[in-house]
Amino acid sequence: MEVRIPKRTLAEGLSILERIIPNRSSNPILTYLPLELNQQGLILRGTNGEVDIEVQLPAEIQGVGEVLVPAQTFAQIVRSAPGELIELIFGERLELHSGAFNTQLATTSPEGYPKLNFDRPDAEKIPASGLAQAITRVRYAASTEEYRAIFRGVQLEFSATGLRSVASDGFRLARYDLPLSLSSKKLVIPARSADEVVRVFKDASGEVALSVNEGTLTLVGDAVKMSVKLMEGEFPDYARVIPQSFVLEATLPAEALRESLKRVAVLSDRNNHRVNLLFNGHKLDIDAEGDYGRGREELTVESNGETQLMVAYNAQYLIEALTPIEGMIRIRLSGPTSPSTVQSVDDPGYLAVVVPLRV
Amino acid sequence: MEVRIPKRTLAEGLSILERIIPNRSSNPILTYLPLELNQQGLILRGTNGEVDIEVQLPAEIQGVGEVLVPAQTFAQIVRSAPGELIELIFGERLELHSGAFNTQLATTSPEGYPKLNFDRPDAEKIPASGLAQAITRVRYAASTEEYRAIFRGVQLEFSATGLRSVASDGFRLARYDLPLSLSSKKLVIPARSADEVVRVFKDASGEVALSVNEGTLTLVGDAVKMSVKLMEGEFPDYARVIPQSFVLEATLPAEALRESLKRVAVLSDRNNHRVNLLFNGHKLDIDAEGDYGRGREELTVESNGETQLMVAYNAQYLIEALTPIEGMIRIRLSGPTSPSTVQSVDDPGYLAVVVPLRV
Structure with missing residues (x-):
């Protein structure tokens, strides 16, 4: 099992995951990074319990398989690699070669890492940048207080006239309308998870497929899949203010x-x-x-x-x-x-x- | 009493003082900024108890006098002023005019503010940038431990062959020699105060006059005067390592x-x-x-x-x-x-x- 991949591609993929993979966790396996080789290329995954992300990177692949490596250490090594190309050889240790620099990195078995599932048949597509924009425009108004916890989220309302995003802390409110034709649903994303959605999709071209299932919003873009735990409930009737x-x-x-x-x-x-x-x-x-x-x-x-x-x-x-x-x-x-x-x-x-x- | 001064000149003067003027202090008058009008222009002063600084700014002056204004608030106002020019009118309140923006700022009597004294007759001149460089090159090696407190400073050795700067934490040592002809003295500047010396003089052209008196190093440059409390004692014989x-x-x-x-x-x-x-x-x-x-x-x-x-x-x-x-x-x-x-x-x-x- 081997992969050859431009340093830049791998570093960009890691930068998407790095913020959500915890440095410390009561479940230490979450501080590891699953690296999977399959027909699609090199797959990276991560979760913080609230947000799961999977990034698919084009790469030159030999063989299939999966290992876990310590995420923070792996990311530091990739960023500092001296060559333009990085070669990874999967084994009991993960060998990384780049220019004159060689590393053997301790690995852990992928067993025990939570199964992340991003496949949703009922997805509906919207422009990735539009979704990011709708969240960004209202995010500032979300509450940071424990009181009335639902206001710590951003509400997204999908309907035949478009996507409406709303945030409020009870003293002010922000609302944004993006004209689209969508099937009706209403959901509330925790504000911090909404920030991650923005970070991942704000510069993405193309569309993102959305679906809701069992309290989870799944977003599938060209190279990134993401699933976000939703808040329970919805905003009280804000139209009257x-x-x-x-x-x-x-x-x-x-x-x-x-x-x-x-x-x-x-x-x-x-x-x-x-x-x-x-x-x-x-x-x-x-x-x-x-x-x-x-x-x-x-x-x-x-x-x-x-x-x-x-x-x-x-x-x-x-x-x-x-x-x-x-x-x-x-x-x-x-x-x-x-x-x-x-x-x-x-x-x-x-x-x-x-x-x-x-x- | 009035002064007209370019916003940029005043903002640059304040930026030299801002880091040493405390936001909070057991002696609240130290959080104020003395503003003095005299024949030389507009004079700003500040002290954190370890380092005193006086900045002299060229300005169009009418009258002489002095007031104290809340330093942080004044700096915020100056930075955000809309015009290129700032007009200050001294009175019971300090009026600040800039473009369409007008402020009346509470003032306090300059009585009770500590007397800062920078005049030294025995000064010797060295290039300002050279002094900053000699400190910068060795600063990293200074100790941060309580143990052997003298190593928390940077030693400056003046002699007929030049300025030698030294820092050490007992495990490593850095030394820098700047060839000059100077009268002999040896002194140790606390590392944090040394950082302020670097910040003030690193981009200064011309020379800085140095003198030592009663445990204080006084540095007088073109527009900035500075006095720094020295540490007592000197480094143990480091040459043997x-x-x-x-x-x-x-x-x-x-x-x-x-x-x-x-x-x-x-x-x-x-x-x-x-x-x-x-x-x-x-x-x-x-x-x-x-x-x-x-x-x-x-x-x-x-x-x-x-x-x-x-x-x-x-x-x-x-x-x-x-x-x-x-x-x-x-x-x-x-x-x-x-x-x-x-x-x-x-x-x-x-x-x-x-x-x-x-x-």
Whole structure:
């Protein structure tokens, strides 16, 4: 059993797995990396108990078989290998040759390693980059609190009109719509696992096949298969917190607002990060005051509706709501203490809801 | 009292001070930044109790005076200021204007801030970059142990033949010679303070004036003044650990040896990082063995002396001894268990001593 593979191909494959394979585990076999040779090439696998990943790498193969090697050590060796090509010879020890460098690495029998299963007959395909984008746009709004655990996930809603992603922590909400035609299902991915889905698929071209079975989402891309344990339950009805009527609407560049909020927020109260936004015709005055003094900046906006309105936000929440937006934003106020919406003028799929601070 | 100053100038000045001004302190006034206007321009100061720094910035000044502002908040505001120019108006509050952004920052009276004194009549000048280089080349060898506290410093020896810097942790030693003509003195700078000296002077052009007084080293450069509390005592006689006669001398590229050691060391014993070097004519075999297996690589060397010699090192120590060297290195062995020296072929000022591991 032998394989010859470009160092770069193998290193890229390992980089996909490295973050999920634990360095330490109460089940030490999970710190090992299964290396399998079969007709498809060299197969690498890993799991952290929540997310399973399998990577298939094209390689020059002789024979079939499988060994386990210590994952961290193997990855370090591959990264530091001096040659452009790496040759692996499977045996009681795994021999690795690259340039003038030779290693014999201790191996362990693949028995006892959990069976990872990625085969799903009922899969439906969506663009890999679109899936990653839908998660990325809303991820920031997910909760980090133990309280109401379901909000520690990102909800994905598949329907005949598309994929909708939603995240919320009860104080703000982010929603993203990707137009597609899909069969209906609703699921919640733990936010950390959602980060892994993004990391694996964000730069992938082509499509990813999705299927749900026994509380697990399976994603199959061109070279990577992934399965993710889902959270139980679903979000409470969030649609009712999205305001439908507004008293003021303003349009301005996202970058200018974001930078101004960051500057002014330096002076804000350390506890609630309060910034006051005074909409006044075509002017928007942003100010904050805390223990260290006061900051103030004036921006120009296009506005419709009430001529003057003061509203206060947690600056961090408003800044994060702007993060996914390039170009112009539209902010709509339903009143000084009722929820506001933030949207991208150029990307109608994105909507954020931010609740003002009480005066 | 007013000052107009380019944002970039002020931000660069603050970056010199920011690392030493504490974010929290049992003496809270040290978390403040003294801002002084005088005929020289805008003066910034800071101290962490071990290192005092004063930075003088060219600026357009009206009036003279001094205020204290919260250092961290002021630095954040300056960095995020939207304009290229910053205007400061001194008063009960410090007004900062930049573009459309305005701040009023709480100030504190400069009374109670420790007096920092940098004036020394007996100063002697040396090139700023040379001083930084002499410290940088040996810094890695300083100890981090409580035991033999003097080794937690970098010793600087000034004499008629030059500046010699030395660091050691008792197991290895690094020494660097910079040819200059100086009056004799010997002092030990705590390694962390030495890092600050390097940070401040490494990119400085021109000379720095040095003087020692009451256990303090004062360094005065073009725009920055610095004073550093010295350690008491000096290194024990280290010259006796530097071997004078050798049984084998080998020359090879530093980069190749460093990279090979890093690769092979991945497999080394986790406790002592042992790598074996077998010098054999024009071949150098490097190998290591640990719990996870064995690594081996062969390099080509130019060698004189014994035709075959095996010596074992802590890989980390040998790699660190190579760090300051570009181009070719010369390694000289005095025997399998007695100290070896590592030198740069191109930079005769550098010498490292590494003690082999016992067989």
